[in-house]
Amino acid sequence: MTLRRDKQNEHVAEIVLDRPEALNALSTAMARRLAAVCAEVAADGSVRAVVLSAAGDKAFCVGADLKERNAMSDDEILAQRPVFRAAFGGVLNLPQPVIAAVHGYALGGGCEFALSCDMIVADDSAVFGLPEVSVGLVPGGGGTQLAVRKIGSGRAADLVLTGRRLDADEAAAIGLADRRVPKGEARDEAFAIAARIAKNSPIAVRAAKRAMRIGGDLPLEAGLDVEENAWRTVAFSPDRREGIAAFAEKRTPDWSTPA
Secondary structure (H helix, E strand, O other): OEEEEOOOOOOEEEEEEOOHHHOOOEOHHHHHHHHHHHHHHHOOOOOOEEEEEEOOOOEEEOOEOHHHHHOOOHHHHHHHHHHHHHHHHHHHOOOOOEEEEEOOEEEOHHHHHHHOOOEEEEEOOOEEEOOHHHHOOOOOOOHHHHHHHHHOHHHHHHHHHHOOEEEHHHHHHOOOOOEEEOOOOHHHHHHHHHHHHHOOOHHHHHHHHHHHHHHOOOOHHHHHHHHHHHHHHHHOOHHHHHHHHHHHOOOOOOOOOOO
């Protein structure tokens, strides 16, 4: 697992899934490292947006390392479970917006990592799938829940219960992928989105993300209360004072300096 800072924008971090020799399959060691890296990024107030990418040219991530798991006892598989949950939860619970840059295979846990992000950019080579039922498993990295929230119950059932694969065309058509780009351009597009997000108030962006995540599954009235709390968090913050002052003075806001 590699953590990088964008050379062009110090406020954008990149988390790289980096086992290309294994198609970025998630091993126990990789899961531990990913959870640790996510905790580091979450605690870094200078990071305003995150790109989740993958090394190699064949796969974003093909899910759990089944070769490793095949050699494990039931007790070892059970012990691995909280390690994996921490890895997926680390991505899902990052307070900064996260953009997945997907190329090649995003299967099983790879698809779940993408679903754990706030946006998915997919290039023409991307192939998505949640094939766990075909090997006697159930998606365990959030797939059953995140797919329903992303694409609706019927389309999620089609994805989860058949275990079939979706190419980039279909993924974009059903809303699984948020942006579709030519082959080889997913990472660049994800960085462009992250850079645009990083220009905005970090207090406001985090509050807006939190409001959407918490309020999205609530009844409208309760969701509006969540939004109200988010608004109050930002409305009396230094970022609001700096943002309004910068607008009035026709200058770029300096989010690092309290107004």
